[in-house]
Amino acid sequence: MSSFYLTTPIYYVNAKPHLGHAYTTITADAMTRFAALMGDDAMFITGTDEHGDKIVQAAEKAGEAPKAFTDRISAEFAALWPKLETEPSRFVRTSSEKHKEVVRTFLQKVYDAGDIYFGEYGGHYCFGCERFYTEKELESGLCPQHLVKPEYISEKNYFFRMSKYQARLKQHILDNPDFIRPERYRNEALAMLDSGALDDLCISRPKTRLTWGIELPFDPDYVCYVWFDALLSYFTAIGGPDSPEFPERWSGGRHLIAKDILKPHAIFWPIMMMSAGIPLYKNLNVHGYWLVRDAKMSKSLGNVVSPLDMAERYGIDAFRHFLLREMHFGGDASFSEEALIGRVNADLANDLGNLFSRVLSMTAKFCGGTVPTPSEDTDVETTLKALARDAMLNYQSLFANARFSNALESLWELVRALNRYVDTAAPWALAKNGDTARLGTVLYTLLELMRKIAVHLWPVMPRKSVLMLEQLGIEFSSKTTRLADEADSFGALAPGGKVAESSNLFPRIEPLEEAPAKPTEAAVEAKPAPAKGPAPEPVAQIEFADFQKLDLRIGRVMACEQHPNADKLLKVMVDLGEASPRQILAGMAAYFTPQDMVGKMVTVVSNLAPRKMRGLESQGMILAVHTDSGLELLTPGGPAAPGAKVS
């Protein structure tokens, strides 16, 4: 029995769980269940990441101590997973004592290997850019953006020698095509390694700046950088590298992540393991993003509906099926209630659910609700069984390669074939003609293949799978079920067994009311603009005196052009009734062309401190409002002179 040990990222607790977290965890759960059915010793873990600046800030904002804050949010995450029918074997927290010990031991090991050194951080700091520049990035000693001499700042820190292992990692990726998948992310990782020498990773933060972290074993004045800390949680969950269970468990180690954290997992993490002399993970599975459709498209109430509500509304199994079927693993996909309903109706209600309904009903009607004994196969059955075998083998191999959508598509070829078989074999006609031998064959073939489908679906829809099998009179156990055996065998369903007399696995869902796909301008105007979207965040009240600090003025746009060195910025010259026009940079290039702007009356925050952006100075801010269709300038409703004060 080989080990299958999968991790989700440990989720950062500065925000509540959302669709992305749900997708990752559900996928991890499905992969793990699949591995179990393939005979592996399978488990997956998840957890929460609780260190770093942002956590401290979020805690402060919530008026709590970091510890209390992280305890609370972490518990929220932990409580969520059972609701999604996911069963993480363990839940790691980076604030646990065990984890701290694992991190310290690991750091010491890497330190002893000579891969950590104490050095100066940064160097040339440009205040305009708020970042450090390396020597080679500077243009004749000046910041390339602002053309000023950056200041030399130093902070002593510990560094991890990543470049030392760069070539080895590259070779490993080249030698192992499945190490990072899908391939697009493997290419991206290779590109990261090809774009020059890796910078050594700064793995410490001085305690003078940050105390909420794990202290370095070799220097009590520093805490560990969050990524270094977080990645090691994958070891903590199985007791750390020195635990007895580790070698076996880790031999099947693999990770599931979203594309935004590719670099730490594809580059930092393997190099950390190389340094510590630990074998690398088997593979890294990278998925894309769910794009959530604009709230205005949904029903009358118009609120953005939480995907977790979706699970409750349409059923967790349907939700899981949708997520795995709709997204081609690796790419982005869009989430919408309409799409979810469409999938549930088409795949689950019409195809799969209806298949169970019609076949069980016929079994009840024509065979007294017991599994009939099959007799001779005809060519039809032979062909059908060959198709079934292909479908199952394809499903298994695609699923094993994280191509869940294609896998389900493949299995559905069998579902549809069975519906077709019902039509062509026409059991009702056989029953009418008293051809019980043939009837027995047809119904038995159907029931047995339905059993196989149900078993294959357990990783995706655990509850419904068990229910389907129950309806077929079978008690399911993941311990004894082996998918690999299913493709090449036939007849496990025992004739004479009782089956359910009817079935309504996936009731059809009424489609949402038609929302105008693209409301015309007139339609938009006609709408009384009801409260839409999520409730606005409550904003702290301010005193009138605070408001008076703002100097709002009406201005006229004299000229406008694209910022020469920035995609999103327009350089707008605004007449505020002053001696010369103000130069203001506005992030509106995506919404307005320079020609659109010229001549417009705009509202300007005129006493905002100047700020340089991509080399040009902005001397104010042009106010605008986000609308359904984009962005609208805030402009006076009647004549107003440039420079007029807004109050």
Next chain:
RNA sequence: CGCGGGGUGGAGCAGCUUGGUAGCUCGUCGGGCUCAUAACCCGAAGGCCAGAGGUUCAAAUCCUCUCCCCGCAACCA
């Protein structure tokens, strides 16, 4: 030349590694069946596979160039 992804019937996508009848789901139209959750089955319409060159007996698939979208990074005061 910052990095990367993508452009395939009305919509959403697969196919491209390993060239050879362009496929799936939804939608539309016509028909069939009656076991079933107004479901299921059959058939039809609809695509010069972004564009241009090239390699080849043969290109959606390989090579080159161009155009257009979308992420990420830098700036959204």
